[in-house]
Amino acid sequence: MNAKRIGQVLLVPAVLAAGLLAAPATATAQQQCVTGGSDIRSVPWPQRFLAPERAWPMSTGSGQKVAVISTGTGDNPLLSGKVADSTTLAQASGRNASGRPDCMGIGTGVAGVIAAGSAPGIGFHGVAPGVSLLSAKVVADQYVSGGPPKAVDPGLLADAIDWAVGKGASVIAVAEVAREDNAALRQAVQNAIAKNAVVVAATGEPVGSDSPYAGKPTYPGSLDGVLTVGAIDEGGQVVPGASRIDIVAPGVGVLTTYPGGGLGTAAGSSFATGYVAAAAALVRAYWPNLSNVDVVKRLRATTTPANDGPDRRTYGDGIVNPYQAVIDQVSGGRPADLPPLRQKEPTAEEKAIKAADDHATAWGFGAAGIGVGLVGLVIALAIFWPKGRGRRWRSGLAPDPVEYPEDELPQPPAELFGGRAGNS
Structure with missing residues (x-):
């Protein structure tokens, strides 16, 4: 990004709450929408680290439908023709409503991580460019004020999951979180899993220690059968999540698509969820006979080991590895316990x-x-x-040697002259 472009960058409060650094915004201060990114051509660090294109000779995710449940999906040339269907479940109202398909940019960014196509001279691309996207908008122009921080009504998430299942989604990326348990959300997740969908969910970002939601789980990430994703930075350090973590993926300094065109950086477990959902789509396309449970097992079994920390459980099973998830031979089933050894009486x-x-x-x-x-x-x-x-x-022993006494006066030994000197 050149100096002139940097000088135009605006940090939008609504987007900052989601952990996304916005590029220039032309909307009014009341709307505060992300409307465009920059012409960034370098290869972003998550791609250098994961190298998902190594899996493309085997799988690009073709034939898979991946649902993105977030803030909607805006227009971007790298996402042209990728969105097969969309729905808006959270409608902004009032005179300041933006009317944009994605005001905050999170959904567009997650969609780009998953499915953005390649373009000449552009280093960024999605992990699974062959997939079709389903976009469910559960956040309007901003998170609802006065409620749980950075959270969505669990009923909206339940409706979005049900909609995605009805549209035939094989992978569902829930990039938003609810901070309250809900029977409808539990039922929607159970139904999705029963219909063989892989449900991947963000952990959500931690809230302040003075919040009543501090240290409490988020949903649907805390529900059984959901693959919950935490975020790591370029140094491999995990970002603390509000829910359990099963697996981690890049989620800080992520370069991705912005609504209105161009690219920009983003941060949060929402974007890490996009990487894992895309890896699941690659696996499902290459191994079409695997169940959703087996796909999750494969993703967890083929992770790259994460940095050691005070508690390795904070990284779950490790860092998602799209290439290994596709190519590795993972044995199925569960090892059976051997019976106890008993000595047989002869x-x-x-x-x-x-x-x-x-x-x-x-x-x-x-x-x-x-x-x-x-x-x-x-x-x-x-x-x-x-x-x-x-x-x-x-006896075969040699005789003892004969010893001659030595002369008292110094003179040559007698043996040298055949006898004593006085007898010569």
């Missing part, structure tokens, strides 16, 4: 056979020892018998 016949074997073994070792001894005796006789006869059985 029968009388078995005892008799063992005793006979032991007896035969003992005799065998004894005979072998005797044989070795006889062989050694024969060898000794063969060596020493002739020598003994040649000495007429006298």
